Amino acid sequence: MSAVAVFTGIGVAAPNGLSTPVWWKATLNGESGIRPVSRFDAARYPARLAGEVPGFDAAEHIPNRLLPQTDHMTRLALAAAQEALDDADTDPAQLPEYAAGVVTASSAGGFEFGQRELEALWSKGGQYVSAYQSFAWFYAVNTGQISIRHGLRGPSGVLVTEQAGGLDAVAQARRRLRGGSRLIVTGGVDGAVCPWGWTAQLAGGRLSLADDPTRAYLPFDAAARGYVPGEGGAILILEEAAAARARGARVYGELAGYAATFDAKPGSEQHLSGVLGLRRAVELALADARLAPHDIDVVFADASGVPDLDRAEAEAITAVFGPRRVPVTAPKTMTGRLYAGGAALDLAAALLAIRDALIPPTVNVTRLAEGLELDLVSAEPRPCPVHAALVLARGRGGFNAAAVVVGAQSH
Structure with missing residues (x-):
């Protein structure tokens, strides 16, 4: 019989709330996180609204040694992963060495980090490009950084299927549980709110060009005109049900x-x-x-x-x-x-x-x-x-x- 996969932890970094309780309360209250872009000057671009995670100070969430080697979206992912593991009340270090892994989704990688290093290359020369550029831009960087930080040495990977990736990653995590793993950190945190990333998104032709945050992103509405991009997402803890029950875990539901x-x-x-x-x-x-x-x-x-x-x-x-x-x-x-x-x-x-x-x-x-x-x-x-x-x-x-x-x- 196939292993049953259950969710035991949730971590959130969203434009309308940093942390699961804050985001969920805002969501039920109908509070939007869509507003004018603040991470760079978007005045000269045709699209000027985004969903940006509010109040995020990376130094409060991750060790200082990781700051020089991580993109903004990886820092958000690390914060969400820590919240999810805490929420699941689990310490992967207590599991067998290869029993836990990481499977996340990505569509952009570390665009903002990459832009900064390209600017250094163009304006100063190759000797000013960070050695961390070799991986900080990569699609799998969130998976890698989460696995290193928490010692997760089991089966891991990354799915790159744009918006579908968040589901594809969790499904891949379920496959890993069916293969014998006991816990997989999964989900996705994404974002590219920087000039380079913004240009790439505009090229897709689907961004809303409206300036009113309440009328810019209206799916299924007669006035629909495209979407507003954002940053963030959720990291989830998926466990094999019998293992979760054995440790007395709180279960949110089953995939x-x-x-x-x-x-x-x-x-x-x-x-x-x-x-x-x-x-x-x-x-x-x-x-x-x-x-x-x-x-x-x-x-x-x-x-x-x-x-x-x-x-x-x-x-x-x-x-x-x-x-x-x-x-x-x-x-x-x-x-x-x-x-x-x-x-x-x-x-x-x-x-x-x-x-x-x-x-x-x-x-x-x-x-x-x-x-x-x-x-x-x-x-x-x-x-x-x-x-x-x-x-x-x-x-x-x-x-x-x-x-x-x-x-x-x-x-």
Whole structure:
């Protein structure tokens, strides 16, 4: 029988709250972290809003020796990982040497660190480039730094599938548990709020150019115009259920189902048939969890904010669940899209929705686009028993992922 994977710890660094309790309270109160960019002067750029993690002083969270060798997003990841391990009340050092590992997601790597070193190269010369540039920019740097800091020598890795990565990493962590590991630190923290990263994001053509934080990122709304990018995410502790029970761990829920698909090539037979890759991912994730559509109490949407992509997601949800048959929410309207960190943060929200019997709101969306038949939870949290939640994520390039989490006693 396959190992059952359960979540025992959550650590959060989000634009509307640093730490899980602060972020969750702000989320339920509908408090947004989207505001004008402060990490650099964005006045000359067409997009000037971002979700930035507030009040983060790296020196308060990580050893001084790590400051010269880490990018801002790695520092956020290290802080979230420490919170998650503390929340799980576990010390990996007490486990067998290779029993615990790290699997995270990334889409950008250390862009801000890389920009700074490139500036040194251009303006001063190669001898002024930090030796840490050799790894501080790399996609796997969060995995590496977390594993080194906490002595996690078991199976580790990194997934690079943009926004879908947060789910893909957790699914890979489940595979590692099924292979014999006892604990995996997983999830994703991402961000590139710097001129170099900003230019790359603008080149994608999907950023909102609005200056009003309340009207810039409006997924599924008739006034949708793109998305606001952000930084942050969540780090989660995934454990083999029997091992977690044996040490008396508090369990938030189980990763009961997961699936990943790719969108069909435009013009292909599958594409012309209208069968969406996201819909197939939902169906496969439900089958993996051995649940039917009526068993799902809430869907955490990918919520692109791009009208055509929103419509495709809404149609996939409706095709599986029926028109307005399941509550749908997108609390990322309060953070912006966090790339590899976004779906991990949605998983954290799903687990806390199960714990508190509250579905967090989708703020600022006031009028659904014509033809979208969604029961969107907007403005206020919705009290509702949540036994099973579906989390959706799509990455640029055709990546789709779906994950089902259930309460500790639900499956």
